[in-house]
Amino acid sequence: MPELLKVKNLTKNFPVEKNILDVLLAGRKRNFVHAVDNISFSIMEGEVLGLAGESGSGKSTTGRLILRLLEPTAGSIYYRGKNMVSIHRKEMEALRSKIQIVFQDPNSSLSPRMSVGDAIGHPLIIHNMGTREERKEKVLDLMGKIGLTPASFLYKKYPHQLSGGQSQRVVLARALITSPDFIVADEPIAMADVSVRALILELMKKLKAEFNLTYLFITHDLATAKYLCDRVAIMYLGRIVEIGTRDELFGNPHHPYTKALLAAVPVPEPKRRRTEEMPKGEIPSAIEPPSGCHFHPRCPYAMPRCSEAKPEMRSVSPDHYSACFLNE
């Protein structure tokens, strides 16, 4: 499989706003939130890469950086060999017909004043595709494929008239209308009701096969990642701590943080209640993250050197990398 997307040393810092007088007169240095800290990974064509971690780990920021909805502080993002960070804004806009994003909350992603048909067809106008009639035909056709039926009836509806499952389908249809080959799905099922989640997941699987899609699937739920993804990357405080194929990562987790995350997932079987102790505390601040390995203050295996140096990514087994000193 050829490589579709390659992310290299991607970094994003957000300045913490301070009073300008503090900076100019008192000479206090500006602080930064280190949201994404020098991460690298690649996604093969037709693959589903899961990006998992707790809130504040930088997974959503990574998704937005890939579409250049945020400008990276450093690093490069190659789409089919082309560095998207250095291209002109106009060129990037054109490229967005091939790279799309689906956000968590369908209701805040849809304009309440735009009908379903207009919302789904809008990207076609932006990218100057087809005549009015061709656009309408294309929208109706896609609505049928995505299960928004009867399409001609729903075409004129507004978001407040839709159910949760329907609005998420509209968002998916809008992302797919320009025939992209890469979709960043940022927690697409987190807001949905339990029974709707399964429908959306199954639909995403079906669409992937039908349209030859590649997904970057951002989620905090490891059970969902295991269900849908081919490979999974685990993020903690802006860094990828472990990345590997689905079977390796879930069957043979290496990093203590991954192990803790996996143990914490509640399993719907009362006979298999968890017995492991959980790491103490919560994810620390990304403004002044812990030195060395970010996880060392909570890690049950922490050694003195973990607070001194940052562990590099090393191969644990084929297609499975982890950033931990236990791995030497």
Add this chain to the structure above:
Amino acid sequence: MNKPILEIKNLCIDYPISIGTVHAVEDVSIILNKGEVLGLVGESGCGKSTLGLSLLKLIRPPGKVSGGEILYRGKDVLKMSGSEMLKFRGQNIAMVFQNPLTSLNPLFKVKDQFLETIHYHKPEIKQEEAVRMSENILESLGIDKERMHDYPHQLSGGMRQRIMIGLGLIMQPDILVADEPTTSLDVIVEAGFIDLLNRLRERFNLTIILITHNLGLVAEIADRVVVMYGGRIMEVGSADNIFSRPLHPYTFGLINCIPNIELEQKELITMPGNPPDLVNPPPGCRFAPRCPKVMDICKEEVPEVKEYNGRKVACRLY
């Protein structure tokens, strides 16, 4: 177990709105025994939170309890006066809500929120004694007592949630109603929270009603489970039975439509359709329009909750 601590009998709760009446809870009967953890599960809009609120008589007008009774140790909560209720909440039944940031007063330090609660319920307790009580409870929740002097915004999400529990437990109630207590928490913090509830339960002989849509959470902690759909009870049973041998088709769908990290699933069970409109609910079983095993009679008559092999289920299949 002896006499039940709480008995809900044929409870109905309605919300009148412009286009009709929302029957949020219909004919719900639940028995709660001392010391047990009851999981109340269902999707949004199934009436589980409304039911939780009604236990403390917190249903806001125009919503009202239109029938049934809630007996706490034999006494009907719904017949209590306003001033009786103020003492009852916190001392007998306490509640922990979903979002700890909106439930804590941002203008008061943690300490003052504890002192206010204690002073309200037991004005005879001296300040030093009240501070000591608060410190003790914080310590049992794993929070450093220095944190008493912090404001809510200075605490992490998990800590705020534990403070909420602390405020709920400070007057040593018999029953703790926790409404989606972990929805705003990350998975590791959530797991720590489950451990905490298990410890508290042993230490204070606490009875817990856990309201959630998260079946994994229920499986981790509940003894018994009540499954609700469209304002009605679908099934009641021990956690083991509900998860390993669900009777109602809705329970089966609910359990099998979520990815399970322990399994190799090829496909998830999907339940097409949407939860029912509670203003004009479908006649007959609420789940009939989505049910894979629907029969003609299901669309006409509401099935009663019946005993079946020592379990309770509202379905014509049994």
